[in-house]
Amino acid sequence: MKDMNAATTPALHIDGLRKSFGKTEIIRGIDLSIGRGERHAVIGPNGAGKSTLFNLITARFPATAGKVELHGQDLAGLAPYQINRMGLSRSFQITNIFSNMTVFENVRCSLLWSQGYKYSFWNLVSRSRELTEGADAILEQINLLNRRNLPAGTLSYAEQRALEIGITIAGGADVIMLDEPTAGMSHSETDYIVELIRKVTENKTLVMVEHDMGVVFGLADYISVLVYGEIIATGRPEEVRGNPKVQEAYLGAALEAEH
Amino acid sequence: MTDQLTTDPAKPAQRMRAGSMSITLMPWIIASLLLLFLPFIFQANSAITIMNQMSITIIFALAYNMLLGQGGMLSFGHAVYMGVGGFACVHIMNMDDFFANIPLPLLPVFGGLFGMGLATIVGAFSTRKAGTVFAMISLGVGELIAACSVIIVAFFGGEEGISGDRTYGMPFFGVEFLQQIEVYYLIAFWVIISAALMYLFSRTPVGRMANAVRDNPERAEFLGYSARWVRFYSFVASGFFAGVAGALFAINYEILTEENLNLVTSGQILLVTFLGGVGFFFGPILGAIVFTLVQTVLSLQTELWAFYAGVLFVATVMFFPGGLAGVLMMHVPAMRLGKAKLLVVPYIKTLLPALIGILGLSALVEMVFHFRHAATGDHEMTLFWTTFDSHTLLPWIVAVVITVAAFWLMRMNMPGMVAAWHQANTVGKDRA
Missing domain, CATH: 1.10.3470 (ABC transporter involved in vitamin B12 uptake, BtuC)
Incomplete structure (x- = not known):
């Protein structure tokens, strides 16, 4: 992984990726390279295949054709936990936390593997100062320190999304993937979460799927536009926004989806 | 709450x-x-x-x-x-x-x-x-x-x-x-x-x-x-x-x-x-x-x-x-608030009748069981330290009346218990 050309190997490389469900092809040949330390947003209207692409990258679904490489290593056939150990961490579109545990325990669980505890049954988690302090540091970053001891399920929606991001980054993965982190949020909540994402993904590779271009405009270094399973444009946010093809396709499809 | x-x-x-x-x-x-x-x-x-x-x-x-x-x-x-x-x-x-x-x-x-x-x-x-x-x-x-x-x-x-x-x-x-x-x-x-x-x-x-x-x-x-x-x-x-x-x-x-x-x-x-x-x-x-x-x-x-x-x-x-x-x-939240004692009387008023009702119900179950399954001619049964004839009407009436009355009392006192529960779990001063 840490070989000589580590600097030139993209963090994530997608090559000819295709996915069909039955006769319907949802992802129709995607090539994408995401460099290290880059914040890359994939945007597109509803039904464009954003979440499918996301699940293909994280090997939640097997791809019909093509491949995904993380730091130059093929991810085909790997289990989620193996991919996670290679340095990729993801969030879920539907909030996916451990709702019966406290907020603190949620974060502490996400630190365990990266701190080398593995399947240990001879350590007590409460005895580890690194775990407690590490978890509290994450909680401070995501501004949930005052919710520390509440069951995670009792948090507000926005707080749960923040916790989800906290869990995703806690393990120290260098590639962070967020699936519509601002879905279902008000404007002020969205601004808050975007700011939070900017803060916690400092010096990391971020891949983020988003419905609304406005949300990612100030955040992403690059934007790819996905329409009907194909990427129709990739580039700097200004270029993409000015691209007439994007405007047409994106607006057209968005209007269509509304009817 | x-x-x-x-x-x-x-x-x-x-x-x-x-x-x-x-x-x-x-x-x-x-x-x-x-x-x-x-x-x-x-x-x-x-x-x-x-x-x-x-x-x-x-x-x-x-x-x-x-x-x-x-x-x-x-x-x-x-x-x-x-x-x-x-x-x-x-x-x-x-x-x-x-x-x-x-x-x-x-x-x-x-x-x-x-x-x-x-x-x-x-x-x-x-x-x-x-x-x-x-x-x-x-x-x-x-x-x-x-x-x-x-x-x-x-x-x-x-x-x-x-x-x-x-x-x-x-x-x-x-x-x-x-x-x-x-x-x-x-x-x-x-x-x-x-x-x-x-x-x-x-x-x-x-x-x-x-x-x-x-x-x-x-x-x-x-x-x-x-x-x-x-x-x-x-x-x-x-x-x-x-x-x-x-x-x-x-x-x-x-x-x-x-x-x-x-x-x-x-x-x-x-x-x-x-x-x-x-x-x-x-x-x-x-x-x-x-x-x-x-x-x-x-x-x-x-x-x-x-x-x-x-x-x-x-x-x-x-x-x-x-x-x-x-x-x-x-009951832990109420205890932490120091309000658990608010619950004691309402609990007794509701749960005691409930207990009597349950015992009454079990008495009826036992009587049915005795009536159906005791050896022929054996009409005498002992329940709650009382001996009676399970083939006469009176014990049945007594059991039914006690059971119904107890559950009725429980129902009557239930809203009081629920109210006390909410009060005991609410932060702040008691409503005087």
Whole structure:
């Protein structure tokens, strides 16, 4: 992984990726390279295949054709936990936390593997100062320190999304993937979460799927536009926004989806 | 409830209590002292027998809850791990030369290892998935091994089972375990040790991840943990303690039969654990205590004890899914607010009639049972220290009137109890 050309190997490389469900092809040949330390947003209207692409990258679904490489290593056939150990961490579109545990325990669980505890049954988690302090540091970053001891399920929606991001980054993965982190949020909540994402993904590779271009405009270094399973444009946010093809396709499809 | 009840993380004491799960020793010391002095309070041999039975069930139920409560695995065949541990220990008892060199208090280690060995084999394939798949495999394996008991007679002893003699072991500081009370302290020692180890297990990384996998296996996988291996480790640990319980059973009863492996026993432990409450570590302990009392004390009073146990179970599942432990822990917020005393009078006003109503109902059940099943000509029955003729109308009228009146009173006082409950759980000044 840490070989000589580590600097030139993209963090994530997608090559000819295709996915069909039955006769319907949802992802129709995607090539994408995401460099290290880059914040890359994939945007597109509803039904464009954003979440499918996301699940293909994280090997939640097997791809019909093509491949995904993380730091130059093929991810085909790997289990989620193996991919996670290679340095990729993801969030879920539907909030996916451990709702019966406290907020603190949620974060502490996400630190365990990266701190080398593995399947240990001879350590007590409460005895580890690194775990407690590490978890509290994450909680401070995501501004949930005052919710520390509440069951995670009792948090507000926005707080749960923040916790989800906290869990995703806690393990120290260098590639962070967020699936519509601002879905279902008000404007002020969205601004808050975007700011939070900017803060916690400092010096990391971020891949983020988003419905609304406005949300990612100030955040992403690059934007790819996905329409009907194909990427129709990739580039700097200004270029993409000015691209007439994007405007047409994106607006057209968005209007269509509304009817 | 108007205000959410929160613990204040700024206060170190509360931070310890709710967050980092500091290990408080107090409950353990109290439990140890209780186990130490109980035989002085209940001196009868039958009481010791009941307490031994209770302790064995406590270990088994705690082991079972490592799967059900901590790991989210519903097993229908956990008796086999206890049973195999027990059978193995009886065989060790019968290996004269070997057993003569082993002090009896060490025997549960062997039982545990055999339970763990079987759990390692079965867990290797059964823990791949949780949910229905796991439940079905546990049922199948349970039935398979129970069926083996009549096939592999050399190990399981066929229908009459196998028996041994615990006193052939190496004397332990002069104690040969001839007396029930000596066995009591051996079992009490193992209850404390096993419960403490199982509690500590739940506080280790793999124990915490068992909870995480229970709540959300997919999320846990994206934290670097294989849900399957986390389940496997819980399963193996649970098998060990089930085996310990089996060894104690072997020591206490000196006989094991097919009954120790079969699905009835497996179902019973599910019932015990659920009754006590799967959500809290001490839940299964409560369940084991209550169930053993129902099974032993109540069964002396009525032939219908299993019926009442069944009703209790159904009522728990329907009305108190958190079990007895859940009901107790519901009161913690009110206690912290110092308002629990508000509940005392409303509770008495509602629950006392409810209790009388339930007793009235059970009286009717007993009378129906007597009316239908007593020997012909036997019209006399005794219930609640009263003897009467079950074939006359008056006792029936009395029972019905008492039952209806009691439930009516309960209903009348219910709103008061609900109001008191809300008041006790609300932060702020009482409404005068």
